Amino acid sequence: MASASSGRSSTRSSACGGRGGDADRGTSWSPIAYLEGPLEYKPAVYCKCKKKAPRWISWSIMNPGRRYYACINRRAGGCDFWQWHDEGSTTPFVKQLLIDLRDKVWALAKENAELRDSFADARSGTEQQLFGTLQWTALTTALADKESEVFSLTGNLKKLETQRQLLVVAIIGCMCIVVGMLFT
Known part of the structure; x- marks a missing residue:
């Protein structure tokens, strides 16, 4: 697992609560169903809040299909934890x-x-x-x-x-x- 990289900003704008999308197009959901829920993975990765971080799929133009972890409460005052699950892009x-x-x-x-x-x-x-x-x-x-x-x-x-x-x-x-x- 890699630490947060320069692709952070593009992925942040692409995912909305784990349902990735392109805000410019008015879509905000993952085009495919998740094979497993965002919290159904092992081994667990914890954010700075000491909570299990959900694993989302990025649907941004820069990193389509690439998985990442982010604080479950990041949009509601949680920590700024964010890191890639997958090494490198495709x-x-x-x-x-x-x-x-x-x-x-x-x-x-x-x-x-x-x-x-x-x-x-x-x-x-x-x-x-x-x-x-x-x-x-x-x-x-x-x-x-x-x-x-x-x-x-x-x-x-x-x-x-x-x-x-x-x-x-x-x-x-x-x-x-x-x-x-x-x-x-």
Whole structure:
């Protein structure tokens, strides 16, 4: 394990609570899941506060993928303990590859979040359309029932009108017979 080196400043700005990121891009999380938790390593390394120092992964441009130790409370008044876990940096090719992969993961994560938001919006719109369609279907069914009832009542009304006319004719016929019997 090497002591703190000149890469300190670039790594400090890249890690936020163990979730490395590039502050300029608005990302502040590690593009890959840690294989082990920041405190799940052995042998333990202790900071000046006498607490086990978490081991983080740097995602800075200068030291991508390089691991380091820092005081667990360094952002909340802890000590200034900081040291590299890995000796030296990687080759320029591997460094650039890690940066490109990091950026691609962040871009895909952003795109995934945007797609999820779009999907949620589309789903909400679809649910509203479905609700409207169900309401329309219910109203159409109710209208069809009312039209059927009107048709049935219209048929009954015609029957009753015909029966009323027959009754009037029968009454007039009876009256004619009665009047004819009175005058004969």
